[in-house]
Amino acid sequence: MTSHHIEILSVGNELLIGKIANTNAQWLAKRATTTGMSVNRITVIGDDVYEISKIIKEALRRRPKMLIATGGLGPTFDDKTLEGIAKALDQPLKVNREAVKMIEETYERFLKEGRVDEKIELTPPRLKMATLPEKAQPLHNPVGTAPGVMIRADHMTIVVFPGVPTEMEAIFDESIQPLLKKMVGNVTFYETSITVSGVMESDIAPLIDKTMNDNPYVYIKSHPSRSGEGKPFLELHLSTTASDPETGKKKAEQALVQIMELAQGKGGIVKPKKSDQR
Amino acid sequence: MTSHHIEILSVGNELLIGKIANTNAQWLAKRATTTGMSVNRITVIGDDVYEISKIIKEALRRRPKMLIATGGLGPTFDDKTLEGIAKALDQPLKVNREAVKMIEETYERFLKEGRVDEKIELTPPRLKMATLPEKAQPLHNPVGTAPGVMIRADHMTIVVFPGVPTEMEAIFDESIQPLLKKMVGNVTFYETSITVSGVMESDIAPLIDKTMNDNPYVYIKSHPSRSGEGKPFLELHLSTTASDPETGKKKAEQALVQIMELAQGKGGIVKPKKSDQR
Numbered sequence: 001m002t003s004h005h006i007e008i009l010s011v012g013n014e015l016l017i018g019k020i021a022n023t024n025a026q027w028l029a030k031r032a033t034t035t036g037m038s039v040n041r042i043t044v045i046g047d048d049v050y051e052i053s054k055i056i057k058e059a060l061r062r063r064p065k066m067l068i069a070t071g072g073l074g075p076t077f078d079d080k081t082l083e084g085i086a087k088a089l090d091q092p093l094k095v096n097r098e099a100v101k102m103i104e105e106t107y108e109r110f111l112k113e114g115r116v117d118e119k120i121e122l123t124p125p126r127l128k129m130a131t132l133p134e135k136a137q138p139l140h141n142p143v144g145t146a147p148g149v150m151i152r153a154d155h156m157t158i159v160v161f162p163g164v165p166t167e168m169e170a171i172f173d174e175s176i177q178p179l180l181k182k183m184v185g186n187v188t189f190y191e192t193s194i195t196v197s198g199v200m201e202s203d204i205a206p207l208i209d210k211t212m213n214d215n216p217y218v219y220i221k222s223h224p225s226r227s228g229e230g231k232p233f234l235e236l237h238l239s240t241t242a243s244d245p246e247t248g249k250k251k252a253e254q255a256l257v258q259i260m261e262l263a264q265g266k267g268g269i270v271k272p273k274k275s276d277q278r
Numbered sequence: 279m280t281s282h283h284i285e286i287l288s289v290g291n292e293l294l295i296g297k298i299a300n301t302n303a304q305w306l307a308k309r310a311t312t313t314g315m316s317v318n319r320i321t322v323i324g325d326d327v328y329e330i331s332k333i334i335k336e337a338l339r340r341r342p343k344m345l346i347a348t349g350g351l352g353p354t355f356d357d358k359t360l361e362g363i364a365k366a367l368d369q370p371l372k373v374n375r376e377a378v379k380m381i382e383e384t385y386e387r388f389l390k391e392g393r394v395d396e397k398i399e400l401t402p403p404r405l406k407m408a409t410l411p412e413k414a415q416p417l418h419n420p421v422g423t424a425p426g427v428m429i430r431a432d433h434m435t436i437v438v439f440p441g442v443p444t445e446m447e448a449i450f451d452e453s454i455q456p457l458l459k460k461m462v463g464n465v466t467f468y469e470t471s472i473t474v475s476g477v478m479e480s481d482i483a484p485l486i487d488k489t490m491n492d493n494p495y496v497y498i499k500s501h502p503s504r505s506g507e508g509k510p511f512l513e514l515h516l517s518t519t520a521s522d523p524e525t526g527k528k529k530a531e532q533a534l535v536q537i538m539e540l541a542q543g544k545g546g547i548v549k550p551k552k553s554d555q556r
Contacts, residue, residue, distance in 0.1 A: 015307070016319075017311040018309070025322075026293075026300070029294055029296030033296055039296075042300075044303075044320035047499075058336075075479055075480035201354065202423075221292060221325075224442055
């Protein structure tokens with residue numbers, strides 16, 4: 001594992017029954033990758049203390065720099081992520097005064113904004129959102145109530161976000177993105193793609209091999225799909241990391257030109273997919 | 279682990295960089311759940327032989343009834359799923375004659391349908407799609423070229439589908455769905471949901487506890503989201519398994535009535551979400 005590896009953990013039965021697609025993991029993976037980190041595993045498990053605890057211990061053995069978890073921070077009985085983490089790290093769960101303060105401030109804001117009609121009392125389900133593993137640090141939630149959570153565990157930083165996408169995204173951008181940026185230093189990710197029609201993937205395969213051999217820092221992956229007419233239709237996705245965006249772009253485009261020429265030589269019709277560049 | 283547990287494994291760098299959402303895993307999770315199976319883990323890893331081999335060994339220790347993998351069956355250098363499985367199971371990779379026959383038949387069909395202009399030769403990248411772990415059995419692919427693959431390993435059946443959704447879905451429905459149905463026998467899954475607005479999730483939490491306590495076979499999960507006005511807005515999702523659809527429906531609706539009454543008692547505005555029933 002290099003020091004830029006992270007893992008993503010999604011907690012929620014709704015993902016295991018296929019009720020929703022795991023768009024949170026996709027959003028986090030994209031953000032982490034464009035920041036220059038490398039995601040090497042995404043795991044989805046249910047709302048189960050034992051399962052959560054087990055996966056935390058497994059991740060610790062794989063030594064990623066960071067484990068980003070989403071889901072299971074709310075006030076209901078099946079929000080069990082912090083209980084699972086506490087169990088894995090052998091830390092007691094305690095009411096965190098800073099987290100209590102954050103929740104009280106959110107409720108005061110709700111009252112001021114007219115989103116609730118009267119002062120909200122800190123009932124047990126609400127206090128649950130401020131009950132964290134002993135050494136955890138709460139992260140300000142600019143959108144909703146449950147604070148995010150950060151805990152150091154051996155060589156790994158565990159970060160937990162609520163499962164509501166707007167809350168997760170806001171906490172990530174405010175508290176975690178700057179941290180990742182500092183971790184990676186000068187690394188940028190560059191990607192681009194083209195589509196090739198009229199050539200079979202099995203005929204493109206050796207051309208990709210050759211291009212990747214000639215451009216060792218560029219990764220090329222082909223994604224087959226079927227066009228309306230049933231003719232072969234492929235997307236070729238090129239990506240690379242570099243110390244600055246310009247170098248990344250240059251490296252990827254050199255490979256792009258080569259694979260385009262090779263594919264056209266096989267009779268392929270090549271089109272750039274401009275929308276994918278970033 | 280009960281005998282109805284399965285795991286899903288998605289192989290592909292495109293998932294780890296957030297290029298696409300893992301809709302294959304969602305589709306499989308939904309299908310498996312409605313068949314009466316229980317998905318207890320979904321893992322996403324990259325196109326890496328060592329990683330694939332490692333996750334297969336991990337899954338074997340967790341003893342699910344079946345591991346359903348997608349991706350990495352194609353003709354390109356980075357289609358490594360079978361190599362990883364062969365390594366984990368300590369089986370050599372060999373050209374499978376039945377798989378060769380399937381691929382030849384597909385190519386003949388392509389020629390007959392005018393999708394290609396001349397007879398397709400079995401080049402090395404094409405033979406790669408018929409090179410399987412020694413004890414594997416190919417599964418007919420009604421849509422594309424690469425056959426699906428099935429291998430028994432200890433107590434677990436490993437099934438591998440191509441990552442192209444139409445191909446995965448067609449092989450699943452033709453070869454695996456009947457197998458799962460036989461495994462579970464008379465078990466059906468029933469789900470329904472309602473939306474509750476005007477009550478905070480932290481006020482609903484104790485009502486869910488009570489309803490689940492009174493209806494021990496029904497699982498209720500709340501999914502908070504924000505409505506346009508910023509007022510609290512919740513979806514409550516109820517699910518259960520039963521030996522027949524009627525019993526499942528009856529059990530879930532009994533709980534539904536109770537939680538609706540309790541939520542209304544707290545001032546909530548309750549609406550059924552008919553579209554979610556199945």
